[in-house]
Structure formats: structure tokens, C-alpha cells
Amino acid sequence: MNKLLKLSAVSLLTIGSFSVQASIFHSDTLEDVQAKGSLSCGVSTGTPGFSNPDSNGNWSGMDVDVCRAIAAATLGDARKVKYVPLSAKERFIALQSGEIDVLSRNTTWTATRDNSLGLNFAGVNYYDGQGFMVKKSLGVNSVNDLDGASFCIQAGTTTELNLADYFRSNKMSFKAVTYDTSAQTKGGFEADRCDALTSDVSQLAGLRSTLKDPSSAVVLGDVISKEPLGPVVRQGDDNWFNIVKWSLNAMIEAEELGITSATINDASTSPGVQRLQGKTGKLNEHLGLNKDWARNIIAQVGNYGESFERNIGMSTPIALPRGVNQLWIKGGILYSPAFR
Amino acid sequence: MFIKLKSLLYNNEVRAIAFQVLTVVFIAYFVYQAFDNMMLNIEQSGIRSGFGFLNDEAGFAVNDNFFLTYSPTSTNLQAFYVGIVNTLIVAITGIFFASVIGLVIGIARLSSNYLIRKMATVYIETFRNIPILLQILFWYSTALSVLPPTRNSMNFLDSVFLNSRGLFLPKFIVGTEFYLVLASFIIGIATYVFIKKRSTKKHDDTGIATNTIPHFLGLVVLLPIVAYFVFGAQLEYPALKGFNFQGGTDLSIEFFSLAFALSIYTATYIAEAIRSGIDSVDKGQKEAAAALGLKQGQAMRLVVLPQALRVAIPPIINQYLNLTKNSSLATAIGYSELVTIFSGTVLNVVGQAIEVIALTMLVYLTISLFISLVLNIFNKKMEIKGK
Numbered sequence: 001m002n003k004l005l006k007l008s009a010v011s012l013l014t015i016g017s018f019s020v021q022a023s024i025f026h027s028d029t030l031e032d033v034q035a036k037g038s039l040s041c042g043v044s045t046g047t048p049g050f051s052n053p054d055s056n057g058n059w060s061g062m063d064v065d066v067c068r069a070i071a072a073a074t075l076g077d078a079r080k081v082k083y084v085p086l087s088a089k090e091r092f093i094a095l096q097s098g099e100i101d102v103l104s105r106n107t108t109w110t111a112t113r114d115n116s117l118g119l120n121f122a123g124v125n126y127y128d129g130q131g132f133m134v135k136k137s138l139g140v141n142s143v144n145d146l147d148g149a150s151f152c153i154q155a156g157t158t159t160e161l162n163l164a165d166y167f168r169s170n171k172m173s174f175k176a177v178t179y180d181t182s183a184q185t186k187g188g189f190e191a192d193r194c195d196a197l198t199s200d201v202s203q204l205a206g207l208r209s210t211l212k213d214p215s216s217a218v219v220l221g222d223v224i225s226k227e228p229l230g231p232v233v234r235q236g237d238d239n240w241f242n243i244v245k246w247s248l249n250a251m252i253e254a255e256e257l258g259i260t261s262a263t264i265n266d267a268s269t270s271p272g273v274q275r276l277q278g279k280t281g282k283l284n285e286h287l288g289l290n291k292d293w294a295r296n297i298i299a300q301v302g303n304y305g306e307s308f309e310r311n312i313g314m315s316t317p318i319a320l321p322r323g324v325n326q327l328w329i330k331g332g333i334l335y336s337p338a339f340r
Numbered sequence: 341m342f343i344k345l346k347s348l349l350y351n352n353e354v355r356a357i358a359f360q361v362l363t364v365v366f367i368a369y370f371v372y373q374a375f376d377n378m379m380l381n382i383e384q385s386g387i388r389s390g391f392g393f394l395n396d397e398a399g400f401a402v403n404d405n406f407f408l409t410y411s412p413t414s415t416n417l418q419a420f421y422v423g424i425v426n427t428l429i430v431a432i433t434g435i436f437f438a439s440v441i442g443l444v445i446g447i448a449r450l451s452s453n454y455l456i457r458k459m460a461t462v463y464i465e466t467f468r469n470i471p472i473l474l475q476i477l478f479w480y481s482t483a484l485s486v487l488p489p490t491r492n493s494m495n496f497l498d499s500v501f502l503n504s505r506g507l508f509l510p511k512f513i514v515g516t517e518f519y520l521v522l523a524s525f526i527i528g529i530a531t532y533v534f535i536k537k538r539s540t541k542k543h544d545d546t547g548i549a550t551n552t553i554p555h556f557l558g559l560v561v562l563l564p565i566v567a568y569f570v571f572g573a574q575l576e577y578p579a580l581k582g583f584n585f586q587g588g589t590d591l592s593i594e595f596f597s598l599a600f601a602l603s604i605y606t607a608t609y610i611a612e613a614i615r616s617g618i619d620s621v622d623k624g625q626k627e628a629a630a631a632l633g634l635k636q637g638q639a640m641r642l643v644v645l646p647q648a649l650r651v652a653i654p655p656i657i658n659q660y661l662n663l664t665k666n667s668s669l670a671t672a673i674g675y676s677e678l679v680t681i682f683s684g685t686v687l688n689v690v691g692q693a694i695e696v697i698a699l700t701m702l703v704y705l706t707i708s709l710f711i712s713l714v715l716n717i718f719n720k721k722m723e724i725k726g727k
Contacts, residue, residue: 089684093693096387117691118387138583149583150505155671155680156688160400164412175584176401177594178685179674188674191484192504193593195583235386 029101029233029240030074030288038080041067042100045085045181048206049312049320050106050126059083063104065307066125066231068300069247070102073293078300087181088156092117095234102244103232106200108158113232122244124230125304127324127333129223130162131201133208136218138195143222147172149195152188155180162225163198182207189217200227202312202320209317243287250276250294252336254303256327261302264295275339283339294339304334378694393690394420400685404592404676416686423678424703430599430677431664431707437603438663439656442610447640449615460611468608473669475605480597480673487593490584499577501585504593508578511589517571524567528559535559594675598667606663610656617652618644650722657715661708668704678703 033039043051043063050061059081068078084100095103096118106128107113109121134140143166153159155178167174177194179185186207189197199207204219211217231248233241254260257272268274275281276298278291287293301307305327312320326332348354382389394417401412402422406429410422448460467475484504488494493503501508512518532555539550578588621644629639668679678700687696 089688092688092691096385096691096693112689113691116388118382118385147582148586155674155684160685161412161689164399164401168412174401175403177403177592177674178676178680180671180680180684184672184674187481188484191481192489193484236384 027237029237030243033074033101037075038082039067039071039074039102040082040084040100041070042084042086042091042094042103042105043067044105045087045183047106047182047203048210049202049316049318050206051083051085051104053083053085060311062126062307062311063106063229063231065251065301065311066104066244066248067102069251069297070231070244072296072300073243073247073250073289076290076292076296078296088154089180092119092232095119095232098234101233101240106203106229107232109228109230110158118235119232120235120241122231122233122241123248124228125248126202126229128200128202128227128229130159130198130225130227131204131223132196132198132220133189133204133217134196134220135192136216140196140220143220143224144170144172146174146196148174150175150177150193152185152194152197153178154182154185154199157199158225158227159199166224186210200229202229202318205312205318205320239288243289246283246287247293247297249336249339250297251301251304251307252327252334253339254294254298255305255334256329256336259298259303260306261299264298272339281340382694388690388692389695391695393686393692393695396690398686399689402676402681403674404595416690419686420678420682420699423676423681426675426681427664427667427677427679427703428707430595430602430667430670430675433599434602434606434663434667435660437599438606438610438659441603441607442656443614445607445611446614446618449611450618464608464611467604468612472601472605472666473672476598476601476669476673479601479604480594483593483597490580493580493585499575501578501580505584506590506592507596508585508588508590510575510577513574513576515574517574520571521564521567525560525564528563532556532559592675594670594673597673598670598675602663602666605666606659609659609662613652613655613659614648616655617648617650620651621647646722650719650724653715653719653722657712657719660711660715664707664711665704 041064043059043061046052047061047063051059051063052061053059064081064083067081067083071081072078084094086094086100086103086105091103091105091107092113094100102122103119104125106126107121108128109124113119114121132143132146134146140146151163151174153163153176160176160178163174163176175194177188179188182199182203185197185199188194190211197204197207201219201223208214208217208219231244233244253272254264254276257270257276259266259268259273259276264277268277271280275283276294278284278293278295284291284293290296302310308322308325309315312318314321322332324333326334328335379389395415397412398414398416398419399412400419402410402419404426405422406425408418408422408425410418445460445463448456449464451457451460487502487504490503490505493501493508495501499510512521532552535555536552539552543549576587578585578590580586625643625647626639629643630636634642667677670677671680671684674680683696683700687693690696
């Protein structure tokens, strides 16, 4: 009922605010953010490594770093972010209705979402895929052994659709138990309500590490879908779209140039580094930002590699390898368009 | 002419009507304007609108499905229907059990037996004062941890199985034999109703009571069983194959937990309504019934309750409506009812919040108005006549 109330409240509020003949969609998000002095960023209700609050309410993670980068670029201070935790079901409505300025919440870039929701995906900050976690005691090695099994899934995700597609095309049957949040999904799996839990591979590692007995479950090697995750903005504000897109690109470019939060202020003769530092070039002008916008991102948030290692790298409990999320020059597919 | 118009302006009746018409026009204009703006804004922000999405492929699986055909290749409209049916089934189940428990507890609350009276009070005070969402989660996690896993299912005669995933039952294979059994069942009930009516009439006319329990057992219970064996109808039994039971039919543990929690919670309110109803019946009524030689049970059933229900029905209607609306809390435990399926998964896939939420609200409104209508008719029937 709570969710229903929230959703209907949003719809009603939207209807209500239309009563004066004017568009509620103010098309200059940058101006709004600078006037407010903070960025409203939609994040998850708790996904270890991507957007997760600690016991003091401080958010951290890959997706959170995108929020912080945008705040650093637009406000000069990565701390000026107001995090809005959203369930999978609520996220697009929150963005469409203007409650948040940007959505950075492990959201898969799909054609339908990009084309029919009035939204734009500004890039990819993590290339993911759907995988499976099963109880070790089942002795299952591959998803193809799971014919007739029950799966715990989180509602409102592409996971639900991929699972149905995969089992259909492989002529296998399955049962889906659909929960509202990731914590409930994990609870169902722990209580043996289902044989396997399916979600994005990046989340499985985090979920497994929070199980009561992590060694009782294994993550299978199979990946059944591609899930490019990235930040999302509303359509109709191209400048804001560009700011978000290039904030993310700046982090990737910085890693490629080999500059980190520690070395961003060092003197360099490399023209690429100087442009990123805002010393030369006019990359800021068309975005309507300060000259040092990219420098602020790197100094306060770090480059992509730093963010990755800090949040989900091998030194963290999540311990994800870089895999395809490696720079193109190192065999991955991360590739920032040219900064010039 | 002018004077005539002026007198019209000061005419009370004209004024009253004019102001009402003005109000209606104003509200209608406001609604129209709001709707127009909404459509304009949706169009401007590039969001798809309209109800075309209902014919798109749903693409996701649903756990609880009672008798509709549904698979991931079905349309969103079919998913919508599955959601409505699942909401209705859990609401009807909840309403039935809440009424039965409520009636028993309501009467027990006024029992002359100290222990029964106190136990009923403790039950009401406990379950009425804990939020329903917590109770749903509590019963769900209790069921999950108390019931055995699939491999160690409780087994009743190798045909009914209970485990932490649900209750697995045999199901009829639909065919000629099945319809013959169904027909004999319906005939049995119809004949019994006829016999019961005749015996009631006989009792009213002559005062001679007939015991109809043997008729009931013979016609409603024995006849279908005999028919089942005579016609040789086939049952499909659930059997453990791989990870789960295959074949037969099943009721998920989510359904049980939700129906149970809703019944237990709503029953407390119904019990209180019944108690206040019974309290409102004058003590003299009971004494008069006793003086006429009615036993205690008869006095309750024939004299007190009919009058008590008259008072109790309006608050009970409210509780039925609450129960139906509370069923949407199922989304917390993953029972696939309307909110979970339609304003959950479908909404997320198609992203058209206004249409999806509007349809969902329309369904709840329709169900609630329908329950009110039925019970108001019942209420009219129960009212004191001839005054």
C-alpha cells in the first residue's frame, strides 16, 4: 500500500501541478542545481559497491561516485549531493517528475527505456551481465542444470524479462518468486524459498558477501544477458545531458591519461592533461561550467580506475575483476570520446 | 422585461441553482485543464502515452496463477487480469476466514467462561495493535522457517504435499469425466437446498424439526465421491521432479501467509463489531428466548445474532474494504497480486505511470464499490421492516 500510495501521490501531484498552464519541466537543470546548491541524485536503497550507505549515512559506491563527479563539475564540491534512495519500481517516475536531477542506480540501458520513457542514458559506468547464485549443496554447475527450479528475483528489473527469455529459448521451465527489494530477495534465498537467486553479476558478489554463511552459496560462471549500467537524465535538456555524459567521460579519460586524484594538480606538459586540468582549451564553455570542472572531478572523486578499486576492486569484499570494464588500451571496452 | 430579469437575480431558488451550476462548471474546467496540461507535458517530455502497451508482450513470469492462461509470451492485459484475479482470490479467502474467526471470537469475548473470554480479549488486543505489514512479514518468515524444505515435504497419502514453498494438491484432468463429476456435485447441492427449504417450511408450518445432516452427507459429500469412482475421473498428482513438485496444482506459501495474516488481523475488528452488536441487543431478548424454552445456542442463533448483525454490518463492510485494500501489501512478500504484477513489473517495463496507476486505482475502486453494494443490499434485507 505504501508503494501504491507513493506512486499515486506522485501521479496526483503531477496532475495537480499542471493546473496552471505551464510546463513543470524546467529545461535548465544546471541552473536549478546551481540555484539549489546541491544535486539530487537517485540511488538504490542499498547495493554494496554501487550505492550503499554506511552506518553514519554516508553513501559510497560506483554509482555514488558518478553523482559526486557531477556535483564536483557543476558545484565545485563533490559533497554537495542529496541522495534519494529509490526502489527499482520508483526510479523512472522520480526522474520523470523532476524529483531528482540524475538517476545513477545500476540501471540497464535498454532501447525501450531510452526511447519511450522520455529519458536519455548518458553513458555506461559498468558493463554488467545477469548471473546466478545457487546453494552449494545443490551441486549445480551450470544454469542449464536448473530446469524446473525456483528463482528469487527483484521486481521491476530487466532480470525478470531476461530469465523468462532465457528459459523459453532453452525450452526449460522455471518458477519465479518476485520480491520488492534486494534485501527481501536475499532473505527468500536464505530461507530456501528458491533454489537460485538471479541478478546482475556485480550484485551477486555483494549479496553473497552479506549472506549469513557466504560459503554456502556459489555464483555460477554463466552470464545470460548484457546489462550496460549507466546514469540517466530527462530528455529535453541537452546541456545537462552533456554535462553528465562528459563528467563520466572525464573520469575514464583521466585514467587513460594516467592522472589520479593525487597527480591531477601536478604540472604537466601533455596537452591532454592540460586540457583536463582546464589550463588550456575551452571545453568548459559550451557546458556552461567553470574552467576547472574536470580537474574538480579528478581531484575530489578520482579517475575511473580509482573509483573501481575503491568500491568494487579486488581489495574490497566484493572483489570484482576489471574484466570488460578495463580501458580499451588494456583490452577492455571502456572508451571515452576525444577530449578536445 | 428588465424588472423581470432583476427579480430573477434576487430569486432564492434561481440563485441556489446558479451557484451549483457555476461550481460544477468550475470543477469540470479545472479537471479538463489539468488533464489537458498533463497530456501536453507527457508529449513534450517524450513519454509514450495511451493504452497501447496493454497489447504488448509481457515477457515476465508470474508465480501465482489460479485458472487463467498465462505465460511470458502473454500480453500485459493478460498479466493485468491475472493480477485482478489474484487480488480477488486472496481478498475473498481473507474475507471468508476473517468473518468466521471474527464471529467466533466476538461471541467468545462475551462468553460466561472466564478462560474463553480472557483468551479472546488477549487475541484481539494483540493482533489489533500490531501493524498489518509486520504481521504479514512475521507469518511469512515463520512459515518459511517452520515448514520443511521441498525434499522433506510433509506428505499426505502421496497426493498432497506441504513444504516451505507451498501446498501441492492433485488436480482434475478436465474432460467428460470431470464434467460428469462436477454435474453430480451441483445436482447434489441443488437437491440438498431443496430438501432443506422443505424441512424449514415444514418446521414453520407444523413445528416438527427434521434432521437434514444425513441428507447433507449423502448428497453433498458422498454423491460426488461415488460419481468420481463410477465415472472414473482422472486426477493429476503432484510429484517431486528435480527441484520442485511438478503436475497437480499448488498454492504458494506467499498466498497462505498473506491470506492468514489478513484474516487474523481483520478478524479482530470484525469480532469487536460483532461484540458491540451483541451488546446492543437488549438483555430482555435473551431472557424472553430462555423463557420460551430455547437453548442457549438457539437463543444466540435465532434471536440475538439476527438483531446484533443489524448493528454490526456497517462496520464490518468497512473491514472488508480494508482487507481488500490491505491485500496490496503482498508486494512485501512477493505474492503476485495486482500491485505486484501491474503497478510493479508492468509499470517498470512500460514506464507509463499515469495509465498504469489509474487502471490499478480503478480496479480497487470497482472492487470496493462492488463489496459496498452487495453488503448494502444485505444490510437493507436485515433492517427492521414495516416501520
